[in-house]
Amino acid sequence: MSKTTEAGEALPWSAGPTRPEEQGRNLPPALMFVGSINADLRSILAGLAPAWRGLPVYVGCSGNFTVERILAAHGLTDLHGNDVSLYSCALGAYLSDQPFRVEVQDGDLAWLGDWLQPGLPTLATLLLCTTILDFHGRDNPYHRSMWNAYLRRWPDLHAKTLTNLEKGLAGLSLRGFFAGDVVDFFADAPEESVVISFPPTYKGGYERLYKKLQAAFAWNEPAYQLFTVERFQTLLESMTSKQFWCISRDEPVPALADHAIGRVQTSLRSKPVYVYANVPAAVLTQPRQRLADVPYPRLSAPPVERPATIITLSQEQLNTLRSEYLSPSIVPARVMWAFGLLLGGRLAGAFAFASPLGPVAFGDVYMTSDFAVQSSVPRLSKLVLACILSTEVRDILEQKLAQKVRSIGTTAFTDKPVSMKYRGVFDLHSRKEGRLNYLGEAGKWTLEVALTWWQKTQQRQP
Amino acid sequence: MDLRSGPDMVAEDPAEAALTTLNATLQQMGQPYKLALVDPASLKELDKNAHYMTHEMFQNLVANIQRDGALASVPFCWFDGTTYHILSGNHRVKAAVAASVSRILILYDDRPLTRQERVAIQLSHNSINGKDDLAILKELWAEIDDLSLKYYAGLDDKQLEQLADAQLKSMREAVLDYKSVMFLFLPEEVEAMERAFQRAVESTVCEEAVTARLSEFSRLVDALDKTKSSFAIKNHAVALSLVLEVFERHVTDLQPGWFQDGTAKHKEEVPLATVFGSDKVPANVACLLQKACATMMRQGLIESADAASVLEALAERFLSAE
Numbered sequence: 001m002s003k004t005t006e007a008g009e010a011l012p013w014s015a016g017p018t019r020p021e022e023q024g025r026n027l028p029p030a031l032m033f034v035g036s037i038n039a040d041l042r043s044i045l046a047g048l049a050p051a052w053r054g055l056p057v058y059v060g061c062s063g064n065f066t067v068e069r070i071l072a073a074h075g076l077t078d079l080h081g082n083d084v085s086l087y088s089c090a091l092g093a094y095l096s097d098q099p100f101r102v103e104v105q106d107g108d109l110a111w112l113g114d115w116l117q118p119g120l121p122t123l124a125t126l127l128l129c130t131t132i133l134d135f136h137g138r139d140n141p142y143h144r145s146m147w148n149a150y151l152r153r154w155p156d157l158h159a160k161t162l163t164n165l166e167k168g169l170a171g172l173s174l175r176g177f178f179a180g181d182v183v184d185f186f187a188d189a190p191e192e193s194v195v196i197s198f199p200p201t202y203k204g205g206y207e208r209l210y211k212k213l214q215a216a217f218a219w220n221e222p223a224y225q226l227f228t229v230e231r232f233q234t235l236l237e238s239m240t241s242k243q244f245w246c247i248s249r250d251e252p253v254p255a256l257a258d259h260a261i262g263r264v265q266t267s268l269r270s271k272p273v274y275v276y277a278n279v280p281a282a283v284l285t286q287p288r289q290r291l292a293d294v295p296y297p298r299l300s301a302p303p304v305e306r307p308a309t310i311i312t313l314s315q316e317q318l319n320t321l322r323s324e325y326l327s328p329s330i331v332p333a334r335v336m337w338a339f340g341l342l343l344g345g346r347l348a349g350a351f352a353f354a355s356p357l358g359p360v361a362f363g364d365v366y367m368t369s370d371f372a373v374q375s376s377v378p379r380l381s382k383l384v385l386a387c388i389l390s391t392e393v394r395d396i397l398e399q400k401l402a403q404k405v406r407s408i409g410t411t412a413f414t415d416k417p418v419s420m421k422y423r424g425v426f427d428l429h430s431r432k433e434g435r436l437n438y439l440g441e442a443g444k445w446t447l448e449v450a451l452t453w454w455q456k457t458q459q460r461q462p
Numbered sequence: 463m464d465l466r467s468g469p470d471m472v473a474e475d476p477a478e479a480a481l482t483t484l485n486a487t488l489q490q491m492g493q494p495y496k497l498a499l500v501d502p503a504s505l506k507e508l509d510k511n512a513h514y515m516t517h518e519m520f521q522n523l524v525a526n527i528q529r530d531g532a533l534a535s536v537p538f539c540w541f542d543g544t545t546y547h548i549l550s551g552n553h554r555v556k557a558a559v560a561a562s563v564s565r566i567l568i569l570y571d572d573r574p575l576t577r578q579e580r581v582a583i584q585l586s587h588n589s590i591n592g593k594d595d596l597a598i599l600k601e602l603w604a605e606i607d608d609l610s611l612k613y614y615a616g617l618d619d620k621q622l623e624q625l626a627d628a629q630l631k632s633m634r635e636a637v638l639d640y641k642s643v644m645f646l647f648l649p650e651e652v653e654a655m656e657r658a659f660q661r662a663v664e665s666t667v668c669e670e671a672v673t674a675r676l677s678e679f680s681r682l683v684d685a686l687d688k689t690k691s692s693f694a695i696k697n698h699a700v701a702l703s704l705v706l707e708v709f710e711r712h713v714t715d716l717q718p719g720w721f722q723d724g725t726a727k728h729k730e731e732v733p734l735a736t737v738f739g740s741d742k743v744p745a746n747v748a749c750l751l752q753k754a755c756a757t758m759m760r761q762g763l764i765e766s767a768d769a770a771s772v773l774e775a776l777a778e779r780f781l782s783a784e
Contacts, residue, residue, distance in 0.1 A: 040620065042628035069630055127635040141704060142697040149638055160636035168633030260609050268518060284612040285620040289516050300510060320514070328520035329560070374510070399647075399679065402698055404687040 037066040037198055040264035040285045041248060044275055045196075048261075049074035051279045052244055056080060056175070058189040060182035060197035060235075062088055065095065065172065067196055072172045080176040082185040084224045085210050086217060087126045092177030094119055095169065102126070105218040108137065112216070115158060124162040126213070128154075133212040181224040183231060186238040194244040197235065246277035269333050289332065291323070292316035296340065296347040298373045299380070304455070305344025308447040310392055313338040313350060318369070321350045325371050335368050337400060341387050343451075347373055349384035356401055362429050363409025363439050365397055370410065379458040385425040385440070386450040394443035405442045412436045424457075495569050497536075498546070502558040502566045505539060506547045513588045515553045520560075522616050523553065527561040529614065538587065540580055541572040549580055550587035600624065644671045647679040714739050734769065 037045075049071050055078070059067045062081035065088075071079060081092045086102070093100035102122060104113045115125040128150075135147040150157065178185045186195050214221075225231055236255065239245040247256070250271045262275030262283040275283075294317045313321070318338035322330075335352035342348065351370035370388060372380035387393065388408065397405045410426065412419035413435050418428065426438035445453065477499050485496040515523070527533060537551025546568065548555055558566050575583075600622055606612050612619075619625055674682075689701040689708075716736040720727050735741045743751070754776065755767045764771040 039628065040625065042630065043625035046626040046628035064633060066630065070628055073628075073630075124635075127633075131635055131637070140695060141693050142695045142700045145697075145700050145703065146638075153638060157636040157638070164631075164633055164636065168631045170631075263609055263613075280607065282607045282609050282612055283625070284609055284618045285625070286518060286613075286618045288518060288618075288621065291516070319516070323516045324514040328515065328517050328556070330517065332517050398683055402683055402686060403690070404683055 037063070038264065038266055038273075040266065040283075041198070041262075041273060041275065042066065042070055044262040044264070044281070044283045045070045045246075046074060047281060047283065048246060048277060048279055049076060052076060052194045055192065055194050055244065056190065057194040057196065058082070058186060060185055060195065062092060062177075063198075064088070065091060065169075067198065068095075068174065069168070069172055077175075079172075079174050080178070080189070081174050082178045082180070082182055084179065084181070084222050086213050086219055086221075087123070087130065089177075089179045089219070089222070090123055090126055092174065092179065094123060095172060096174040096177040098177060100219075102217050102219045104216065106216045109216050115154075120162050120165055121158075123165055124158050126217070127165070128157060128161050129213055129216060133216060136212070136216075179220075179222040181222075183225070183235050183238060186235065186242075189242060191241070192243045194246070195239045195242045196246045197239065198248045240278075244278060246275065246279075248273050248275045250274070267334070268331050289319040289323070290316045291320045294320055294340070294347065296342060297345070299343055299346040299348040299375055299377060300373065301376045303344075304348075304377055304383070304451075305346075306448075306451065307344070308387055308390075308451050309342045310387070310390075310396065310447070311340045311342055313340050313352075318350060318352055321373075322369065322371075325350075325373055326369070333368055337397075338369075339393070339396070341384055343383075348375075348377075348380055349373055351384065351388050353397070356403075362437060363407045364403070364405045364442065365401070365408055367408050367410040379454070381421050382425060382458050383451070383454040385422065386445075386454050387447055389425065389440045389442060389444045390447045390450050391443040391445070392447050397442070408440045408442050410438050410440075412438060494573065495538075495571055496541075498541075498568050498570055499565050500546060500568055501564060502555045504546070505537070505555050505568070506545050507552055507555070508548060508584060511552055512585075513552070519616065520553060520557060522613065523557040524560045526614055526616075527554075527557050527563060529610075532563060533558055533566045536567050536569045538583070539568050539570040540575050540583075541570045543572075546570060547580070549583045596622075645682070646671055646673045647676045647682075648673055710735075731770075734773075 045067060052071070053075060057068075057071055057076055057078060058080045059065075059071075060082050062068060062083045063085075065081060068079050068081055081095065083089055083092060090100050090102060092098075100118070100122070102116060104110055104116070112125060112129070116122045132147070132150040135143045135150065138144070138147075178188075182197060186197075189195055236247070236253070239247060247253075248262075250273050252274050253276060256276040259276045259278055260274060261277045261279070261281040263272055264275070264283070264285040265272035265287055266285075268287045268289070270287075292314055294313070296311075315335060315338065317340075318335060319332065321340075322332050326332075333354075336355040338350060338352040340347050340350045349370070349372040352368050354366045354368045356365060367388065370381070370384055372384050394405050408426075409429065410422070412422055415434055416436075417431075419436050419438070422428075422436075422438045426440040429437040429439040431437070481497050481499060488496065533551075533554055535551075535554065537554050538549050539546040540549055541547075551568075555566070599617075603612075603615070603617060603622055603624070606615060685705050686698065686701045689704045690696060693701075693704060695701060713733070713735045714737070716733070720730075720732045720736070733741070751772070755764075755772050758764045758772065758775055759767060763775050
């Protein structure tokens, strides 16, 4: 067994067929400051902190100051922060006891000026604005309703946010804060120091995330360069010249392979985060599916008996069935609702739907998974599909969604021009490279009619 | 005999030749099983298997095989004279195929075995296994300081509760409070309705529950659907609020509920909005009403200044004057 491996090759995180609609990563504004440092990463930092005691610590891209808060909780006091965003700079200035200029520049939001008293009140206002500005100035009943609700509750929400900040920041202060480019920040750090960075994981990320906040407020914006591959290399060179360094990325950094000390992944569909440092450690976390028994006999052989019924499955039960009957190369995703098809009391197959809140490109609901159990009954998967289009399934979906369900969309991952499984039951909606999008008419028949159709048309075929 | 086929062909492969010799020796020693080097894709998988493996565990296995370049434990098969049937190690064989390993070593039994015997072997290999002592497992885990070897081990720090405590108080902004309202659409049959209601009440936490007949559900969904489409919105609560706005604009349409042929249909109280279209009046009109109330009280026309008494007195006076 070889000890030397390239980062990323040692753990070949699979990237099997995935549903495109589940790839979208919606980042709610509220998470913009905390999204990159999850609980597992925080644990790694907490584990490393004792090795850095007594040294000045320079944290690049402080964000919500999560790194600083963890280190402070573990007795590190000589902390220096850095960032370029409005909220983080205001927070950094507050924690390092520096003045901070911020004014409302959007006339429609002039009333916010009364809520910009220096210190925590300003921070509470800016933090609330990361959420509420998403509803501002949009001509839509939903956004108007949310905006009005926020305005009505503003004093109360501001007071609660201020309390949250007070509690969250208790015991934390900074020796210094630099509003500016992280590469410059590290260049100025002394040789005998700790430099830590969890840099943004995509180019231009700051610009997109902070657009509305930036438009609403005027402040002394620091100059900085966009994060590119070249800038990252410069950052790496600067950091690794210090006594201690720690850096995380959402992709392997081959140049640092010998210093890989952590790899965390919170879900099967999320990207793993790699942590590198010049202190000894090895922390690995991986997503593991929860499983549950599916206490139904399987329709592993004829006869196919009546009645056809739909049962609800838990996520755990679906995980079990997917592990049993689907290709292990398919990366499973969390689903919103899962169901099983029973024929004469025996389980014939299962199917599941994505959250209706996610981006759905086509169809009123998006089916993430459908499959038959391993069986000698020919074309059983076609019967499962026919039953998915039943009035019974449609009614269940309409009751869960409280909305009309006229069509069900799904995707077959194949390079072939047509999927034999879906052909004749679902209609081809669109073709994309390596995938075929299908659309089925929800409620086109009852379960009983679906079963009769399948027996007449599918069982007689050779 | 064609010298280019059969035993001569096998003998050309040194590994095959060595295995033939080894198998003969094993047989002489009374060992019932033999070894073979085979293409994993040529093995026949079980037609029914209770044992399954999650995606992540299978990927771990594939990665380990790729790293090793071979299976580190041998699958057990039954050879029927032409085909090797896997009795134990289905996932290892599948993973070997996924890892593009061209030949794997297997242990096999070529004696006649009944279906029952084969099933018993299959089940025994899955059911007879050891257990881990968690404390010792953690000690062993702590000996590994290489990330890739930790992955190879098939465990992780979270699973073994080895992560350092790093709890932080939330620094999130406060969010709007939401009040949950539940619409229960129940079957019309009394017994089924009671059962469904009981079940719903027991399983749901909500501040207010509204019941209706199940048959009304599709009408509500239809109304919400039309509203959402009209305003290009997705939010149920906003759609419901728009439906209610339409209702409020047409609230006088409720008059047939209490009014027919110039007389009241019942003696219960009805909303004034069904008469006036609204519950509100301009402030100056309210002032006039206030004055009228006081005057009527002084003159003894009414005993109390409630809406019913005041409006009744005003209406009767106006109608008698006509």
